[in-house]
Amino acid sequence: MVVMDELLDLVDCNDQVIGQEWRSVIYSQGNSNFRVVNAFLMNENGQLWIPRRCATKTIFPSCLDTSMGGHVMVGETYEQAFKRELIEELNLDASLISYELIGKLNPYQHDMSAFMQVYLIKTNTVPNYNQKDFSEYFWLKPHEILTVLASGDQSKSDLPKIVKILF
Secondary structure (H helix, E strand, O other): OOOOOOEEEEEOOOOOEEEEEEHHHHHHHOOOOOEEEEEEEEOOOOOEEEEEEOOOOOOOOOOEOOOEEEEOEOOOOHHHHHHHHHHHHHOOOHHHOOEEEEEEEOHHHHOOOOEEEEEEEEOOOOOOOOOOOEEEEEEEOHHHHHHHHHOOOOEOOHHHHHHHHHO
């Protein structure tokens, strides 16, 4: 399987750009000084749309994930990355939906894998998600996500932390 690499901005402890590096190098060195975006879809019952990553994913295959997530590319803002990833993963156009920024998290204060902005989209509709990214999904309340993970299901490492901090 060929994995396309991405050039990402490196940031200092204040989230200011200090350089660039390839994603593969950042991950191989275990660095956390880069930027990502995540989003959650939430329905009127307070349930979050939680997809399972495809088994073919390079990192965290077959694991539960945020509704949408991705890297902020070189020169992109968090919001630009959010809008791009929203189209790539969920086939949603940010200009046609209502969303809000609900959290800014970082590796130093919150033990996250990267600097992160988290968005919330309120909807009762299952998105037309990219089936190369996700294999199935669940509508779960925040405490149910933590229960599923405590019972042995696997997730990306940041998922339970984000849920505990923001929900």
